[in-house]
Amino acid sequence: MTAVEPRTSPISFEVTHPAGVGTRARAGRLETPHGAIETPIFMPVGTNATVKALDPDDLREVGAQIILSNTYHLSIRPGHERIRELGGLHHFMGWDRPILTDSGGFQVVSLGRLREISEDGVRFRSHLDGALIDYTPEHAIAVQEALGSDIAVCLDQPVPPGSSTRREVADATARTQRWAERCLDAHARSDQALFGIIQGGLEPDLRAGSTAAIAALPFDGLCIGGLAGDESAAERRRALDVVVPLLEDDPRPRYLMGLGSPMDLLDAVDAGIDMFDSVLPARVARNATLWVPEGRLNMRNARFLDDPRPVQDGCPCRLCRSFSRAYLAHLLRADEMLGYRLATCHNLTFTLDFMATIRRAIRAGTFPQTMRQLRASRAGTNGADSRDEGRVKSE
């Protein structure tokens, strides 16, 4: 597929290390109005203009280069006009690095009971006060322009994972394409990039068609949506192996929406994805699951109450530098705020370090070997060996 003639873009993406033999993994650099980021990249999620439990200093310390925030949620609270008047989202939340805003498309799925979809847009019933909210593609763009994120995203209609029929997938995918054109027409802010979203579910032909249709439009980047749901890793990989080859000559970044577990990230990088976001590491941390190279630790387990070791030996994060597993286990049981913060710091540090390791391997041309090693490590999984993490130091 040939590249589209892009409009003047506020961002620039350069693939510094193209896909090599035996993998589609590539490394690059994305320049945005608030600085550059290195790909493949993981974006922590800060729905309400905050990555829960962390402040911007923590975010910098864990190595966040760019974060994601949410258009729908900010539009109803505190209100996008208010944020605009207060100087924009970066200033409002004290984060001067890049921000990508999700359009609210995901809320079409996550707030499934509170909305109705029509050709015009989505009518939400506010989960806060029940008010009716007419959420159109144009509105999603207007909100994002008010927020002033570096990268805006089109309103789309994700396909509910699992239970949808082929017909429903086809309809949602077609509508997402029509909405993509409306978003493009509505978007005016020249210092903000706009990404389009590819849908198509797990149907190869619908994925391919959506890829062609969205890639034909002058977006600054391409999102792949409707994955990171209930599908298996193999199903997801098959979908990516339909999409990415069609974008082989496309100069734009590829962003797989919603993916966050270490093994999932690894496989998707291998499939040729540049950008990711997910609440997973942060949410799981607040719920007491800590990711380590050998698997995961459920800090609610009684065995940690007397464990004087750090969560992860050698980890540079705020938690592992200063505190024991026993202390974290205590904090989380006591519902202490510090526990949530420290646990979140660790999992985000882990995830962002994991991505940094991947980037280094790609640049060094050793990604396939590194991938095998990382996959064998079972990082972040509930593998059979995760209970033996105390002995793994020797490897």
Next chain:
RNA sequence: UCCGGCGUAGCUCAGUGGUAGAGCAUCGGACUGUUAAUCCGCUGGUCGUAGGUUCGAAUCCUACCGCCGGAG
């Protein structure tokens, strides 16, 4: 000493004749473009003790033990 109340899961308590429940705690699990410091599940009790009435008692009766309150 008398009168009254109460003794049911680790804790706080429902359950007043038909073979025991809840919340929390414990123990374990899940979480992927956040309505999530959330959710799910498993353990766990000879219903203070001993008798009695009854086809059947946590539940009714008697005695005793313990705790609380009141009166002397």
